[in-house]
Amino acid sequence: MADARASGGVRPLYSNxxxxxxxxxxxxxxxxxFIDRTIIATIGQAIKVxxxxxxxxxxxxxxxxxALLYTVLGIPIARLAERKNRVTIISLSLVVWSGFTALxxxxxxxxxxxxxxxxxxxxxxxxxxxxxxxxxxxxxxxKRASALSIYSFGIPLGTMFGAVAGGWLAQEFxxxxxxxxxxxxxxxxxxIVKLVVKEPPRGHSEIVERPLEAEDVVVEPAxxxxxxxxxxxxxxxxxxxxxxxxxxxxxxxxxxIASFGSYGSGAFVPPxxxxxFHLGLAQVGLITGLIGGFSAGVGTLVGGFLTxxxxxxSPRWYALTPAIGLVIATPIYIAAYLQTDxxxxxxxxxxxxxxxxxxxxxxxxxxxxxVEPRRRATATALLFFVLNLIALGGGPxxxxxxxxxxxxxxxxxxxxxxxxxxxxxxxxxxxxxxFATTCPGGLAPKGSAPELAKACAGAMARATQQGIIVSLCxxxxxxxxxxxxxxxxxxxxxxxxxx
Numbered sequence: 001m002a003d004a005r006a007s008g009g010v011r012p013l014y015s016n017x018x019x020x021x022x023x024x025x026x027x028x029x030x031x032x033x034f035i036d037r038t039i040i041a042t043i044g045q046a047i048k049v050x051x052x053x054x055x056x057x058x059x060x061x062x063x064x065x066x067a068l069l070y071t072v073l074g075i076p077i078a079r080l081a082e083r084k085n086r087v088t089i090i091s092l093s094l095v096v097w098s099g100f101t102a103l104x105x106x107x108x109x110x111x112x113x114x115x116x117x118x119x120x121x122x123x124x125x126x127x128x129x130x131x132x133x134x135x136x137x138x139x140x141x142x143k144r145a146s147a148l149s150i151y152s153f154g155i156p157l158g159t160m161f162g163a164v165a166g167g168w169l170a171q172e173f174x175x176x177x178x179x180x181x182x183x184x185x186x187x188x189x190x191x192i193v194k195l196v197v198k199e200p201p202r203g204h205s206e207i208v209e210r211p212l213e214a215e216d217v218v219v220e221p222a223x224x225x226x227x228x229x230x231x232x233x234x235x236x237x238x239x240x241x242x243x244x245x246x247x248x249x250x251x252x253x254x255x256x257i258a259s260f261g262s263y264g265s266g267a268f269v270p271p272x273x274x275x276x277f278h279l280g281l282a283q284v285g286l287i288t289g290l291i292g293g294f295s296a297g298v299g300t301l302v303g304g305f306l307t308x309x310x311x312x313x314s315p316r317w318y319a320l321t322p323a324i325g326l327v328i329a330t331p332i333y334i335a336a337y338l339q340t341d342x343x344x345x346x347x348x349x350x351x352x353x354x355x356x357x358x359x360x361x362x363x364x365x366x367x368x369x370x371v372e373p374r375r376r377a378t379a380t381a382l383l384f385f386v387l388n389l390i391a392l393g394g395g396p397x398x399x400x401x402x403x404x405x406x407x408x409x410x411x412x413x414x415x416x417x418x419x420x421x422x423x424x425x426x427x428x429x430x431x432x433x434x435f436a437t438t439c440p441g442g443l444a445p446k447g448s449a450p451e452l453a454k455a456c457a458g459a460m461a462r463a464t465q466q467g468i469i470v471s472l473c474x475x476x477x478x479x480x481x482x483x484x485x486x487x488x489x490x491x492x493x494x495x496x497x498x499x
Contacts (some may be wrong), residue, residue, distance in 0.1 A: 026131045032186045042289075044062065055271075059398070066118070067121060074129060104117065104183070106176070129380040130377050132148065134199075136373070145318070149301050156295075159289070160289040168286075241371055242383065250481045250482065253478075257477050258474065259391035264398050297357075301361075302358055303321060304361030319485035322362055323483040326359060327476055332355075409422055409459075
């Protein structure tokens with residue numbers, strides 16, 4: 001394998017084995033990214049009880065406080081990645097987010113934990129934009145969705161390992177130990193990534209009409225001179241593609257709305273199994289981790305490989321596949337959370353993720369194929385800015401806020417009440433007894449009457465169930481936008497191929 005030149009020259013030939021190794025390391029980095037990002041959902045119940053938090057505060061820790069700096073810094077880091085070594089940026093980012101994850105274990109208050117979560121967001125901002133750009137330079141357009149689906153497999157892998165390891169560590173030791181143990185290995189991975197992954201020329205894998213030869217010349221797009229005006233012009237150019245092209249806009253809306261429901265409901269699935277079925281943290285981590293690892297993992301890979309295969313017949317399948325998958329998944333998810341036996345809930349949950357997670361890879365593939373090589377990190381950063389500020393920043397907070405209001409409603413109105421009636425009534429009860437005061441941390445104070453303990457637990461379980469169900473309905477809304485994205489997608493992709 002020849003070394004990549006900084007600009008122009010003989011095209012380096014990367015073997016399939018080396019490209020697979022690079023993709024594997026980027027997958028590992030993204031896996032740790034999601035372990036450190038989502039572990040708080042698994043151990044959140046332990047943190048809630050220990051620090052006497054509300055579900056709104058849990059939502060802030062798992063969502064907005066992480067997402068704020070993650071999204072804001074993603075764009076300037078992506079612009080840096082368009083000019084500088086992307087491998088170095090990924091390695092340094094790994095060090096920062098892994099270190100702050102470990103520091104979360106030292107937090108003794110909500111404020112300290114929030115501060116460290118801000119730090120995790122700072123580090124993780126440097127992962128996906130340069131990674132997407134690297135993958136697009138290693139893999140040609142017709143294989144990008146497949147390659148990006150393998151990279152995106154880090155989402156279910158990270159969620160699974162974070163849930164299983166985090167739940168076990170929190171139960172056997174403490175939630176503090178869980179943060180430290182899952183955070184530290186990322187420091188070693190950062191070193192491996194820096195030593196192994198090479199920086200390819202920009203546009204290295206763009207379409208050629210014959211197999212590549214060592215003598216082929218690759219000419220990198222010229223770097224525009226740095227200035228603030230140039231940077232804003234580049235960002236604006238990408239923004240016009242993402243928000244000014246009908247198919248891309250609706251795929252952006254689809255991924256954002258689907259992720260809003262996913263982050264919102266997912267943040268409270270482990271607590272739901274604890275609250276509704278009284279399971280231990282280790283058991284809950286194993287259940288939710290294996291379910292997520294299997295169903296979401298299969299769906300993520302299927303979404304990439306299936307759309308790359310179907311896309312050869314018509315590019316509109318990059319939008320229709322997620323549309324169909326999300327619409328199918330929604331009622332199956334809701335049916336799972338209406339069960340009264342946790343085993344049946346877990347069994348049903350193995351199915352919908354296979355359809356649900358088909359939206360990730362085709363969305364990333366269309367975005368990468370819609371912009372020039374030296375704008376790809378920026379495109380990912382802008383996508384993630386919108387997606388994570390709204391979805392990750394708002395989804396858990398919305399669901400937590402909704403659960404808090406529903407819990408108060410059910411504490412004051414015990415008995416079976418449907419989701420629609422509960423939601424419509426939860427915000428119109430001015431004389432209601434405060435749930436946060438009566439049931440601090442979601443539990444009755446020690447020494448309380450058994451009736452109060454039962455009332456607190458029952459209200460908390462019912463509210464969590466209904467809050468999750470409401471969040472799941474966002475999937476059907478997202479499916480509509482993907483269906484709209486199919487209109488004009490063929491023309492758009494032909495225009496981009498000829499650009």
